[in-house]
Structures are given as structure tokens and as C-alpha cells.
Amino acid sequence: MGEPVRSDRAGELRASDAGREVRLAGWVASRRDLGGVVFLVLRDASGEAQVVVDPQAVPAAGEVAKDLRDEYCITVSGTVRPRPDGTVNPGMATGEIEVAAADVRVLSPSDPLPFQIDDRADVDEVRRLQWRYLDLRRPRMKANLIARSRAVSAMRRSMEGQGFLEVETPTLIRSTPEGARDMLVPSRLRAGSFYALPQSPQLFKQLLMIGGVERYYQIARCYRDEDFRSDRQLEFAQLDLEGAFWGRDDVLATLESVMVEVARELRGVELSTPFPRLTYREAMARYGTDKPDVRLGMEICDLGGAFAGTGFKAFAGVLDAGGVVRGINAGPLGMGRSGLDALGDLAKGAGAKGLAWLVVEDDGSLRSPIAKFLGDDEAAAVKEAMGAGPGDTLLLVADTPEIAAPALDRVRRHLGEPDDPDELAFLWVIDFPVFEKAPDGSLAPAHHPFTSPHDVDEMGSDPEHALSHAYDLVLNGSELGSGSVRIHDPEVQRRVFEILGISDEEAESRFGWFLEALRYGTPPHAGFAVGIDRLVSILQGEPNIREVIPFPKTQTGADPLTKAPTPVAADQLAELGLEAAGEDADGVAGGDGAAGEGGGASAG
């Protein structure tokens, strides 16, 4: 197969290599022609090195160099030499040397580029995705790919060190009748039947526990066909794990070890463990959210005491109706009326009727549209409850707890900024309610029906207050993942279905095969899943998970590079026992123009 394409990696050359004959291969990152002498920066995966082509000394190489353009793929043979005095580049790892070219060859030319291979260029995301292979050559994307690989490797190292077995679960699984968000795969051998792609390996990992595996993990590809939000993809990877004969605290400790390993790998920091734990109720009371960013300070105060018996009718009415008055001390905001109004709009956007503001003047008095309604005692009580001093701005919401919480969370996230942008604030939120309350007050199960309640009797008798052994991992205000202790007792499982309003017939048709499995000596078990995209994007300081996914889809599920998804021919559908709705068998499936559009789909 001939001589090796290269002898050295460009980014690894150092002053000590001076005098060596080397052969490099890579891409032309830049090219300058200075009085006939051509200076190239040659880039490969290891980094960059400067190459000098002197047409006087090497006419043939000079000819080749003359026609080089950015991103040509080339090889260069030559001699490493120290750069001349005054031209050393301390900002470049190879800045002390250059390669005097003896031979330059083009392995593969490049068409003119759709955008510069450069972190500084601000390129529309659809264009970046359409030429993702060029986008991946940019330093930032390269760093993100490497970081993701290292993060996943660190996870595996930690899991294996903790005695977990990696087990692959199937991705062509049974679709459940209610699986409206299932992505379906038509079967060819059994035309008219379908597999589903897994939303998670949930039931298979529970089967592995029943199968005696005891410690399972997997980097699992999962699929969720939901309306795209800025941070979701149709397919995503999660660190999925489950253990038998253990409980919540074992899960939490295991995950903490994983996060310690990942943070060490990507950030070089030592996280301190255990991570703080907040119950769901604490989190909601203090931060108005179940995924608090505790770096931001500004904890929420309940002002029910301060306003007990208030003469201010707006607050009194809310409190009398069972609502709350809560607020945050936003500190010395120094905001004018329009800024404060904008904050009010934020709160209203979260459903609140309004946001009251009070500024503490130097003399301790309160400046506020509602100041005139407050008694001196009330004003003092509010200031005391919120630890407020001169200059502080206090922001209050009076509403139901379900509305006050997200409204204040939103304002808080808008105003807050971490003291140290590199801080990693991991925490656990535990003891989630079994049911979550919809805005209309109705109750809906907050988790999958295999989640263990604290007390199945309480779940039936007092659903609104019943708690489950479910827990979330939160980092800097983002949910990284969630898990729970599972039900291992078939009788408890039966009662939970009953309380959830799932009839025996329905349970049997949806999960019969799993319910049978529970009857063969099921160990107590618990588990967790961590979204890898979100974790890596936060650790990399990326605002968007698509930056850490090699080939993501846009928010409408399109791939601007390959133009997937595409229509398929009617005869291909016919083989699967299908046809396009409303068309006869000779019609072409799919509407025109349905494929290939990426436009407008990628911002955010």
C-alpha cells in the first residue's frame, strides 16, 4: 500500500524536532503569498503548523502551492526548522517552528467554501447543518466532539468501576396502544404490524433486574416524537442505569460518582459530594421550580405572615382564597419604571396577574405603586422577611402557589447571574408528588406508572399530597435526568394502576407481559437516566444541545444535509402493507415539497 501518508501529526511538532524530515497531511487552514514565498497553515486533527514554500528553492512545490486554496487536503514533505527571530508565535503550540517544504501534493482539492472554517464567523445554523462536515472542522465543534467522547468514556469508566454491566436492550420494541409519541417502524415480514422505537429502555431494564443482572447500565439511544422545542431532538442518548437490592440513596451516590468523573474529565475540577438535596416542596417554595439554579441567589420568601390581615385588598383577597404572596429580593437593581414593567410582563407571561415592586429608599421607606396601601408594620415585616436594605428592589407575586412559583422563577432566572460562570451547581430534587396539578386543578400522574409511591394507601386517600420515590438531578437550573425506585410487588402495582384509573383489562393489554414478569421473584430495584446532550452542552458552555450532537436535526426534524425525511415510493409502502392516506395504490406517497426543507427551523 505504499509509504505512510504522513510521518508526524502537525500539531505535535516542537522546537526539539528541528532538523527532522517530516511528512505532514492535513488541510490548508490559511495561505499567504508574501513576495512569492507561500506561507501555509496546515491543520490536522492534532492542531496546526506553519509550512513555508519557497518557489526559488523548490519550484515544483511552488507551482503546487500557488494554486492551493483554503481547505484543500494536502501532504507536505519537508524539514522542520526554528522560525526566524521575531517570527515566533507564542499563541500557537507549534509557534517556534515551521516546516520548509520540499514537496507539496494535493490529495483532494476543495470547492469554494459556503462559510469560513473559523469560530469567529457567525453562520446561520441551517447552513452549518447543511455542510456539517465543514462545520465540524471548526475548533469549537471539534472541541465539542472530543468533549462528548471523553464525557461518555468517563461515564463508562465510572460505571464499570462501580461494577455495572453494560447490556444492550432492543430498539425495535412493542408499541403500546397509548404510545402516541412512539416512533413506529413497519414490519416487512409481518406486513401491517409495527415495532416502536423506545422512548427509553424502562421496561427492559426492569426485566434485566428480574433477570438477576443487579447492576445494569447502557448509553441508550432513545426516541421521542414530540413537538420540537429548542432543546429536544427526535433521537437522543442517555446514560441509563438500574440496580437491584438497593434504594434511592444508592442510586444518588452512584450518579454522584459518575458526575465527579465527568466533571474531572471535562473541567478538571473536583466536585464535592454528596450533592445538596432538596425535596420537591422545598425546591418549589424556595425557587419556584423543580430545577432550581441555586447559583443565582434571590431565594423566594413567603410573605403570608407579613401580610396576614393586610388591609391591601388585592393581597388580602388572594390570601383569603388560599393563595400566597411571595417575593424575591432582587438586590440593588437600580431599574427604572420601564425595566420594572418588563419584569412584570415576564411574570404575566408565566400566568401571574402582575408583579408588585418595592424599592427600599435610603431612609428605609418603600417606594412602590402599592406603598400607600401598606401599613408601617407590614412594610417593616416585609423588609425583615426579605432581609432587605436600602437600595434593594423587592418583587412580589400574589396568586395561587401554582402560578406564583413559575412567575417568580422566571423573573429570578432573568435577573440572576452566577458569581462564577464556571460554577457547577449540582443538586438533587427528591420526593416528587405522585400527581401533578394541571392549571385547571386536575391531577395527572407525574411519572410512569411503575414508580413507587411512598405509601400506596396515601396515594389512594390523599392523592394531592402523596409523594413518590422519584428524584431528579439538576445542574445550573437544568434537569439532567430523573429516576425512581420502582414497584417490585405485583399487588402494589395492581393497586397503583387502580388508583391511576387504569383498569385490569387496560393494564393487561398495555403491560400484561411485564406484569407477568413481576410475578417471578422481582427484586426491589431503582434506577436513573441522564441526558448526555444536556450534560455535555452545559459543561461545554454551549447554549444549545445541537452544538454537542454530531449530526442533529432541526426543530422540525429535518436534516438539511441529507434532506431526510423523504417520501418513499408507493410500491415500497405496499410491501409494508401501507399506502398514503387518501391516495390509491398507484399514487406517490408524500406531498410535494415535504422533504428537504430546513429553512426557518433552526434558530434558538
Place this chain on the structure above:
Amino acid sequence: MGEPVRSDRAGELRASDAGREVRLAGWVASRRDLGGVVFLVLRDASGEAQVVVDPQAVPAAGEVAKDLRDEYCITVSGTVRPRPDGTVNPGMATGEIEVAAADVRVLSPSDPLPFQIDDRADVDEVRRLQWRYLDLRRPRMKANLIARSRAVSAMRRSMEGQGFLEVETPTLIRSTPEGARDMLVPSRLRAGSFYALPQSPQLFKQLLMIGGVERYYQIARCYRDEDFRSDRQLEFAQLDLEGAFWGRDDVLATLESVMVEVARELRGVELSTPFPRLTYREAMARYGTDKPDVRLGMEICDLGGAFAGTGFKAFAGVLDAGGVVRGINAGPLGMGRSGLDALGDLAKGAGAKGLAWLVVEDDGSLRSPIAKFLGDDEAAAVKEAMGAGPGDTLLLVADTPEIAAPALDRVRRHLGEPDDPDELAFLWVIDFPVFEKAPDGSLAPAHHPFTSPHDVDEMGSDPEHALSHAYDLVLNGSELGSGSVRIHDPEVQRRVFEILGISDEEAESRFGWFLEALRYGTPPHAGFAVGIDRLVSILQGEPNIREVIPFPKTQTGADPLTKAPTPVAADQLAELGLEAAGEDADGVAGGDGAAGEGGGASAG
């Protein structure tokens, strides 16, 4: 969350633990009642330990133990003590001790079992798959799960040690018009359009090379909707890798390092490298197959020289027509007529008109139905060519090379047995032809159209003899994987398409997005993919890949456990812009009885 479920793992207790109070958790592997005293074997993931429950001493525990049945999940608290003299079990890792139970609790009872949790039980495979979670409790399956996890971990260790980056490629990709074997996924957001599940990450890994990754690997889930054979699954995992600025020999050396690591991990042996290399032509000539099992000896001899100018008309006719006479020396078979006839049937099954046999008598003469047609010189020449001595049986096929090769391969595999069943005979087959010849003599491309030919001119002018830079890895007669050097020059790619009869329009519609990518400075690159199921099954001595897949499908693509695939409701299809062929929109998609059958599908 209360006290830990267990203090120790059952299989790790040793004589040195005598006197310790322990709490174990696991499954009742067996239960014997000896005069009121109950002896349990408790099994967990670590192994087994004996538990003794004496109802006299601990009446409550005795009551519980009385009702225990196989595979109940229990906890036992008690004291480790040496077994009484004469009852030590040297065949059990924990055979020197037993646990005197103070307390026994049932965590979860078990229904009567559909089959025994025991490697000795010979259970129908569909039953095993229907209760896979019980099947996985058997020692053999447990060992296979562990082996697979360790094998994949060893692969990753090797790849990372060699500087490869793990990159996840998408599994919802573009379907190509010719992708008859693509599994399709209807899009919901773009009803009428479809994603395909990847048959391999081929083009994405090539894009990563264009993107500058240089060293990529992934344990990739792949999908192939083909008629099931005994060794295929709809979904499977492969070690997928690709490198830039390297060639075939780099790929081979990289893979050898991976195999060394895996064999060390699972077998504790040191493979010697480099592995032997055979060209495709050598392999076909010497073994009649491109995946030879070299452990079996009995290389194929060409007897064209020995029979040149023979008077035996059957052979002369074949040779005159451009055919071959080839044979194997099967050694001292000592087979009677009926055995030899059965071998003939094997050869006929592979298309041969027959199998001639000759036995060398003690006096050197040949006993054979065709002996009378052979001259003395011919007989001597045959014996010499085949190194035959008294007692040896010689088996000959006279036919076209395309038929003689598989016929003799089949006979050879049937007769041969490795001297050492543990031997691992890895080898490379290199220099595959560009085209393979169908039985009707027509030529079809042997590899995907991105495979680099040795010489694109030769490919056009002499297609039958043109070779490609494609190579396979073979272990003990099974193909583990294949790879190739890829085309990186768009002009070569264009000519290859032309020779393959793919028009510009067709190339553009099928691969236009990829052909564009080739135009932006594509480095030379090459890669490989290794099927994990096959590798692990051979290393584990399993005849069937389903034994090393946690939750396999049957040969008809069914899962007897969950009953996937299943019909889905018409309204679910309608959301995807689909309906069942030949049914109106109110009909239920899918025929009755299409789902849930696993019967008859699993043998082999």
C-alpha cells in the same frame, strides 16, 4: 430509605467470614427439607451460598422457609459458619461455609416456573425467549451477558488507547430510493415522509473523515430488514471504525490490536499478530471459500495437472470446457459406501454433479468407482499431488471453479474438526474482486460503490479480474466483519459509478449530498466494521448469536416476550399520513393474528 437490603454478596462469602453477621438477598436456587431443617441455596449475581434454617432454633424463619419455592426473591439475615465436617462442597466457591439463618423474609414470591433455571434443562427456544428474564438467570446466559459487556469494554479500551474518538451518528437517516432493505420510520411532523434506520453508519463515518475527525469509532446499532437466516437479526451492533490519512495495513493493524484485547479479556490468551493474510483468490483456491476455517486442514488441491490429457471422459470433458478437477485428502476416514454417498449429497447440495471418492489401499492401489478409468500414471500423480498414503480417502469434484469451490468447502467443513477446539484462527482475506459472478455468469458489484478499486482503468476494461481494496476478517471459518479503502477522489468516484452503470442522474438523486461533500478536501480514508454478536458467540463457544443477545428476535422478527411487532390503530396511522393498504380509513390496520406468534420461528 431504611437499612441496606444486604450487607454482603452471597457468592463472595469465604471461610474467613465465619462468625460474621450478614444479610444476603437473592433468589432461592434450590430448597431441601431434611428432617425439618431447611437447606436453601441462595443465588445472587455474584454466585451462590448455602443457607440453613432450623425451625427449632428460629421458628419464625422456619415458618417462612417452609413455604419458600424456587426463585422466590428473599433476604436472609444470619451468621456465617463453617460447614460441618464432611459436608464441605469443594465444587462451590462458598462451599466451606453456610449461613445459619436468624431471619428469612420474602421480598417477592414466584409463580411456578415455566422451566427450570438450570443449564441442564433443554428448553425450547421460543419458551426461553418468552420468559427471557428467567432464561437470563441461567448460568450460561449470565456468563454470556457478562462476556459481551467485557468484550465491548475491551474494544473501547483498545480504540481509545489507539486515539480513536467515539462519535454517535444518527439512526434516523435518509432513505435511499433503492433501499429495499431499509427499515422505515414515518415522520409525524412531515406526514408522508420517512426516515430510514441505518444499515450501517457508512456515509456518516465518511463525512466525519471529511470533517477532520481522523480517527472515529462507535459501537453502532444497525438495522437490516432481510429474510432471517439463523445468524441474522433485524438489529445488531457493530464495532464501526474509520480513519483518515491511512490505508489498509493501518486498518488491519488497528483491528488486530482490538482482537488481541478482546481475546485476552474473554479467553485469557495472547493472540499472535499479524494475522495471516490470504488474497481472495488464494482463499478460494485453497479452501473453496472466502471465509476459510484453516483449523480443519484438508486444503484443496488442484488436480488439473494430474488429469491433463486424461482418458476418463467425465473429467476430460470438464477440463476441456475450462472447468477444474479439485479435491481434498480427507485422511483415514474409514467410511463405508453410505457415508461416502452422504458426502456426495452434500457436494450435490452445493451444486456439484457429484463427488468422486478414492481410497488408498495398503498396497497403494486406489479403490474407487472411477479407479478403472484411471491410468497408473494418473493414479500416481493424484496421490502425489494430494500427499496421499495408505488409508487416506480422497474426495474430488470436477466442475466449474464457481461450483467446485463451495462443494469442496462444504464437504471439508462437514468432515473437519479442529485439533484444539479452543483455537482461535483469525485471518484476513484481502484483495476481493470488484465484481462477484452470479451462478448465471453475470457480474454484480461485490461491495458498496464507495469502495476503492485497485485500478479504476482495469475496473472498466477487465471487470472480471479487477480487484478492490476490500478486506474481511475471518475467525474459525466465520466472517467477523469487512472493510475497505474508500474512494476519496470525486473524479474516481464518478468513473466508478459510470462503470457500475449508475447514471449521473441516479448518482445525484441517491448520493448527491455525499458526492458534494467529497468536493471539499476529502482525505484518503479507510475503515472497517466488526459484528459483535458473531465475535462474542464464537469466543463463548455458542453456536447461535441469539445466545449472546440479551433480547433477540426470532427468525421471523418476532419477540415472544412482548409480542412485538403489533398492529396499530388506524388513527395513529392517519396521523402519519398512512393507512393500511386496501382498507378504508375506519378500518383497523394490520391483519388479525399477525402479531404475537413466535412459534416455529426459533430453531437453529
